[in-house]
Amino acid sequence: MASSEHTREEKARLDDAFSALYKAHLRDVYSYSYYRVGNHHDAEDLTEQTFLQAYRHFERAQRESAGRPLRPWLIRIAHNLAANYYRDRSRKPQTPIDDAGVLSAPHTTEDLVEDRDELARILAGVQKLPDDRREALIMRFALGMDNREIARALGRTDGATKVLIHRAIRQLEEIVKQAEGPTEP
Amino acid sequence: MSEQFADFEGRLRRALSPVEPPAELEARLETTLGSLVDMATEELEAWELSSMGDPRNWTRIARPVAAVTVGSAAAVGLVLVRTQRRRHKRRRESVGSVDLLGRTLRDLAREARRVADDVF
Numbered sequence: 001m002a003s004s005e006h007t008r009e010e011k012a013r014l015d016d017a018f019s020a021l022y023k024a025h026l027r028d029v030y031s032y033s034y035y036r037v038g039n040h041h042d043a044e045d046l047t048e049q050t051f052l053q054a055y056r057h058f059e060r061a062q063r064e065s066a067g068r069p070l071r072p073w074l075i076r077i078a079h080n081l082a083a084n085y086y087r088d089r090s091r092k093p094q095t096p097i098d099d100a101g102v103l104s105a106p107h108t109t110e111d112l113v114e115d116r117d118e119l120a121r122i123l124a125g126v127q128k129l130p131d132d133r134r135e136a137l138i139m140r141f142a143l144g145m146d147n148r149e150i151a152r153a154l155g156r157t158d159g160a161t162k163v164l165i166h167r168a169i170r171q172l173e174e175i176v177k178q179a180e181g182p183t184e185p
Numbered sequence: 186m187s188e189q190f191a192d193f194e195g196r197l198r199r200a201l202s203p204v205e206p207p208a209e210l211e212a213r214l215e216t217t218l219g220s221l222v223d224m225a226t227e228e229l230e231a232w233e234l235s236s237m238g239d240p241r242n243w244t245r246i247a248r249p250v251a252a253v254t255v256g257s258a259a260a261v262g263l264v265l266v267r268t269q270r271r272r273h274k275r276r277r278e279s280v281g282s283v284d285l286l287g288r289t290l291r292d293l294a295r296e297a298r299r300v301a302d303d304v305f
Contacts, residue, residue: 015222018218019218022214022218026206026211026214027203027204027205027206028203030204030205030206030210031203031204034204035201035204040207043204044206044207044210047206047210047214048210048213048214048217051214051218052217052218052221055218055221118196119196119199119200120200122196122197122200122201123200123201126200126201137197137201138201141194141197141198141200141201142201142202142203142204143203144203169193169194169197172193172197173193176193
């Protein structure tokens with residue numbers, strides 16, 4: 001039957017496209033989830049739910065994206081689910097984020113301890129930022145998204161996103177300076 | 186942009202380095218997504234079979250029934266996998282077999298609600 005054959009081909013094409021999207025962005029979604037919720041267990045759940053939601057709405061998203069990258073759409077799903085996660089459980093991260101990023105970064109033996117302390121202070125500072133600033137920094141630095149992608153994920157203009165990121169970095173720098181204490185004369 | 190500012194961005198980039206997903210998550214997700222793809226394929230086949238009879242009746246009845254039946258099987262599998270994943274935590278936290286059973290049932294109910302929200 002011609003129409004069902006066409007439907008089957010279309011579905012196979014969509015499944016292949018979704019599989020490619022999943023393979024390309026699993027690490028992005030997991031990294032985003034991890035830095036949002038602060039632990040691996042909930043990050044796994046959030047990642048799983050993000051891809052299930054994405055699968056349900058993939059056809060429409062692909063149609064409406066008009067060829068633009070779908071990563072901002074995926075991250076927006078994770079963003080919404082993370083917001084629900086906090087709302088449903090009426091909680092914010094209870095403990096500082098694990099230092100997964102610190103552990104995975106290359107270090108020399110000499111500066112290991114000092115470097116780890118510094119990066120841990122930065123991570124702790126990220127957790128103190130307002131939600132929108134924290135999210136923008138995660139997208140920029142953990143996922144390597146550009147302003148346009150972040151703007152799409154957050155539903156803002158490119159200009160507003162640029163300002164948001166700039167202010168977030170400035171605020172974080174202040175937080176980290178205060179955490180380091182006064183410098184020696 | 187000042188040098189100090191650029192340097193801070195470099196440190197920030199290192200602090201927020203990407204996190205690799207655990208291998209078991211990849212395997213589990215691929216299995217789950219594979220089930221959903223198969224489920225949708227079977228739904229399509231059920232629709233084809235029914236449309237060979239009387240399309241005015243069968244397409245309206247058989248397709249949702251097939252989708253719910255196959256979808257339920259995949260969803261039950263997903264609930265069991267998710268509940269199974271939490272077994273060590275339950276054992277650690279429980280204070281006896283009755284408590285463990287209660288925790289297991291609560292986890293099952295919670296995961297069933299979540300899967301229902303995710304899949305259907």
